[in-house]
Amino acid sequence: PGRIVRKSGSFAYAKRATGDANDRINLVEKRLFMDGKKPYAIISDAASTGISLHAARGSKASHKRRIHYTIELPWSADKAVQQLGRSHRSAQESAPNYKLVVTDLGGESRFAAAVSKRMASLGALTKGDRRAATGSDMLSDFDLDSRYGQKAMKRFYRALSTVKENQAESNPEMMAIYPSRSSQEILDKFVADGVKAKNVFALGLPEVPTARRLAILSLVCQDLDDVGISMNNKTGDVKSFLNRIFGLPVLRQNLIFSLFMSTLDDVISEAKLTGEFEGSAEDIKATTIEIREERVVAIDPSCGAETKLITLILDRGISFNMVCEMAKEEAMKIADPVEALNEEKTKEDGADEENSDEDEWLSTRLEDDRICEAGFYFSKKKIAGRHLVMFAKPKFPSTSFNSEAEALDVDPLGLMIITRPNTGTNPCEMPTRELRQKYHLVLGCDALRKELDKQDATEQAQTENAPNSLPDVVKQANRNVGRQWELAFDDSNHFEHKNGLAPRRSELGLVTGAVLHVLPTLEKVVIFRPNSERMLKVMRAEVQTSPKSTRRLVGVCFPLDDESMKRLDKEMEDLRMKHLSIGKVFHDEAIGKICQKSKDWATTEPKTMKSFFQVVSKRPAGSNAKQPPPSSNGKRSSEQTLKPPAPKKKPKGITAFFSKK
Numbered sequence: 001p002g003r004i005v006r007k008s009g010s011f012a013y014a015k016r017a018t019g020d021a022n023d024r025i026n027l028v029e030k031r032l033f034m035d036g037k038k039p040y041a042i043i044s045d046a047a048s049t050g051i052s053l054h055a056a057r058g059s060k061a062s063h064k065r066r067i068h069y070t071i072e073l074p075w076s077a078d079k080a081v082q083q084l085g086r087s088h089r090s091a092q093e094s095a096p097n098y099k100l101v102v103t104d105l106g107g108e109s110r111f112a113a114a115v116s117k118r119m120a121s122l123g124a125l126t127k128g129d130r131r132a133a134t135g136s137d138m139l140s141d142f143d144l145d146s147r148y149g150q151k152a153m154k155r156f157y158r159a160l161s162t163v164k165e166n167q168a169e170s171n172p173e174m175m176a177i178y179p180s181r182s183s184q185e186i187l188d189k190f191v192a193d194g195v196k197a198k199n200v201f202a203l204g205l206p207e208v209p210t211a212r213r214l215a216i217l218s219l220v221c222q223d224l225d226d227v228g229i230s231m232n233n234k235t236g237d238v239k240s241f242l243n244r245i246f247g248l249p250v251l252r253q254n255l256i257f258s259l260f261m262s263t264l265d266d267v268i269s270e271a272k273l274t275g276e277f278e279g280s281a282e283d284i285k286a287t288t289i290e291i292r293e294e295r296v297v298a299i300d301p302s303c304g305a306e307t308k309l310i311t312l313i314l315d316r317g318i319s320f321n322m323v324c325e326m327a328k329e330e331a332m333k334i335a336d337p338v339e340a341l342n343e344e345k346t347k348e349d350g351a352d353e354e355n356s357d358e359d360e361w362l363s364t365r366l367e368d369d370r371i372c373e374a375g376f377y378f379s380k381k382k383i384a385g386r387h388l389v390m391f392a393k394p395k396f397p398s399t400s401f402n403s404e405a406e407a408l409d410v411d412p413l414g415l416m417i418i419t420r421p422n423t424g425t426n427p428c429e430m431p432t433r434e435l436r437q438k439y440h441l442v443l444g445c446d447a448l449r450k451e452l453d454k455q456d457a458t459e460q461a462q463t464e465n466a467p468n469s470l471p472d473v474v475k476q477a478n479r480n481v482g483r484q485w486e487l488a489f490d491d492s493n494h495f496e497h498k499n500g501l502a503p504r505r506s507e508l509g510l511v512t513g514a515v516l517h518v519l520p521t522l523e524k525v526v527i528f529r530p531n532s533e534r535m536l537k538v539m540r541a542e543v544q545t546s547p548k549s550t551r552r553l554v555g556v557c558f559p560l561d562d563e564s565m566k567r568l569d570k571e572m573e574d575l576r577m578k579h580l581s582i583g584k585v586f587h588d589e590a591i592g593k594i595c596q597k598s599k600d601w602a603t604t605e606p607k608t609m610k611s612f613f614q615v616v617s618k619r620p621a622g623s624n625a626k627q628p629p630p631s632s633n634g635k636r637s638s639e640q641t642l643k644p645p646a647p648k649k650k651p652k653g654i655t656a657f658f659s660k661k
Contacts, residue, residue: 036061045074048082054089054096066096073100073112105250144264148271150236152264155179159263160224161231163217178213180262184410187213190255209405220259223252270428284508284541286314287322287424291543297511298518298572301579305514309568310553311560312541316424317492317504320485323391323419324470330374330393331445331452371414372432375444376481384500389484390439392416395429421485422492422504443478451477510539512555521575522556525567533559 002015030051033041041053055062066087074080087096102112143149159179178184191212194202201219205212221231227244241260245253272282290313298307374393395415396407414432419425455473475482492504511522519536526534541553558564605611 034059034061036064043086045079045083047086048074048079051086052089053086055093056089057091057093062093065094067099068096069099069101071101105253144242145238148267149238149264152260152267153236153238153241155267156260156263157231157236160217160221163214164221164231177217179259180266182262182265183259184209184213186255186258186262187216190216190251193251210408216255219252220256223248223256282537282539284312284314284539286316287318288315289313289541289543290315292507297568298514298521298575300514300517302517303514307511307513307515307518309558310510310512310555312508312510312543312553314506314508315504316506317422317489318419318424319489320421320471320474320482323421323485324474326393326419327375327391327445327448327474328452328470331449333397370432371411372416372435373441373444373446375446375448376442376478376485377435377439378442378480378484379439381438386488386500387484388439388500389421389481389488391419392430392435392439393445421489422501443474443481448474448477507560508539509558509560510541510553510555511558512553515556518572518575519556521571522558522568525564525571526559529559529564533557 002013004011005014006012026047029038029041030053032038033053034056043051043053053066055064055066068084068087070083074083084098100112156179159177162177188209191202191205205215224231224244227247229241229244245256248256291310292313293311295309296306297309299305300307371394372392376389376391379388393416394411395417396411415429416432416435417425418430451473471482488501489504491499492501495503495505495507497503511518515522522536526536537557539555539557543551543553545551558568
């Protein structure tokens with residue numbers, strides 16, 4: 001083998017070694033790297049097995065952490081494990097830092113996605129845990145062919161199919177068909193890059209932002225049709241999608257891949273909010289968190305560490321005092337939005353005409369029918385004999401936008417954040433249209449602001465009958481709001497659905513402490529539970545133990561029903577017995593009926609070549625005696641078969657014949 005070297009300003013081919021040293025050059029190079037004399041080691045696919053380059057204890061370079069760059073991923077998952085294992089082995093001082101070299105080309109991610117999927121399957125087969133081969137390592141970010149990726153793929157196709165069906169329409173409601181929340185930014189960046197590169201298509205796009213983005217989405221639909229991807233595909237096949245877009249031009253390939261990845265980010269974010277995501281630790285969110293019970297369920301025999309099951313009581317309700325503070329804060333935001341905006345604009349230089357246009361837009365936005373007003377709402381229909389009450393506020397404040405076009409681009413649905421007395425703030429927003437269909441406004445923040453202004457005036461005038469607290473001000477503005485909110489808050493103080501209200505309080509089990517040695521046991525207990533409870537999610541909680549101190553808990557979420565607790569106690573007792581090496585690990589079964597045919601076969605001496613031809617071998621050589629005739633049934637008896645034939649008399653010679661006579 002040789003290499004290219006630089007000599008006198010030019011490049012030349014030179015052999016790495018000559019003679020006998022050529023056969024052991026790889027061993028010499030490896031020794032130099034392990035001794036720290038050479039800082040780099042470049043290996044090919046041929047060195048995937050049989051070589052160790054880790055920070056081995058006792059080597060001269062054990063203090064140097066290995067940085068493993070993977071230039072080309074193999075297609076086989078077991079070969080990828082072998083390659084990564086060259087620098088990650090037992091008896092090492094430090095674990096390596098893996099660097100996966102992948103370009104930003106969308107289609108190239110299919111290789112990393114395929115290897116990541118196979119490595120996850122390999123971990124499930126070899127270690128009994130699909131997270132064993134990936135976890136939080138570098139390849140977990142490339143696992144696009146997951147259930148979240150398939151869900152994002154279906155949402156992506158559904159949005160583009162709507163674009164394809166409504167290409168002729170250009171109303172603002174079309175914004176709802178965008179695949180993800182960040183699609184607008186991705187499309188605008190694509191246009192900016194195209195204009196900078198003087199692309200003919202980008203230069204010919206409409207000037208209106210909404211029409212321009214819809215035109216680009218139409219181009220995306222056409223490109224997917226060209227490579228054979230159907231918008232009506234409901235399977236969510238990520239592998240086929242990545243293979244097909246590899247045939248598109250680079251810019252359009254990256255555009256489509258970016259839209260898909262942004263959709264995947266939204267799907268994962270929604271799964272984290274609803275508690276369905278299986279990944280990193282999640283925070284337990286509640287108004288108050290209390291510890292009801294704490295008991296030891298297992299002890300690690302190797303170190304004596306305890307595994308505890310902690311029962312937490314979560315209260316997610318919002319009291320009337322708390323929601324009044326929220327309403328006051330929202331009322332102060334809309335007190336005088338034009339004046340607040342002008343104060344920000346005084347710090348910047350701008351034309352008076354532009355400011356006047358923004359003032360006019362901002363003042364008309366408060367009366368815009370497209371977005372509901374912040375305030376308290378009652379349900380139009382009674383549920384279980386009562387009207388439901390809630391507090392709603394816009395997701396985006398009025399001062400967030402400078403024009404109507406910008407507001408339509410960012411918030412086309414008029415999303416509202418909902419807060420209820422029994423369930424607290426909902427992580428999912430409600431569109432304005434749905435809010436108006438189901439609820440009606442009973443006390444807006446604008447009316448509350450006026451009531452607060454009266455309160456300030458009465459306090460200045462020192463009126464004796466003036467209300468003293470914020471809840472009293474809200475009740476004075478609308479007494480039904482306070483009565484319905486407090487009634488719903490009190491009636492939901494339980495753990496089950498009652499009176500048409502979701503429960504305010506709930507129980508949550510958290511297994512903390514030494515969890516690793518009991519993790520297989522926990523998975524065995526919850527194997528028959530629903531998918532949401534079978535994941536064993538890692539969760540964090542912060543419990544207020546005293547007014548000035550808190551206790552932080554990190555553990556695995558575990559169900560607390562009676563069946564799960566019984567199974568947990570039984571499995572933990574079996575685990576304890578196994579650790580102590582006592583008890584019946586193996587169970588003796590009763591001896592069943594023995595098959596006579598099998599017994600005869602097992603006790604009979606097996607036939608050999610010699611024993612099989614034993615009868616024939618007893619016959620004298622050259623014997624031509626006839627066999628006895630068969631019996632009446634056509635078969636020879638055993639006596640006839642085993643009886644040796646009578647020896648045949650030798651014929652007399654001529655001398656013996658005449659000698660007797």
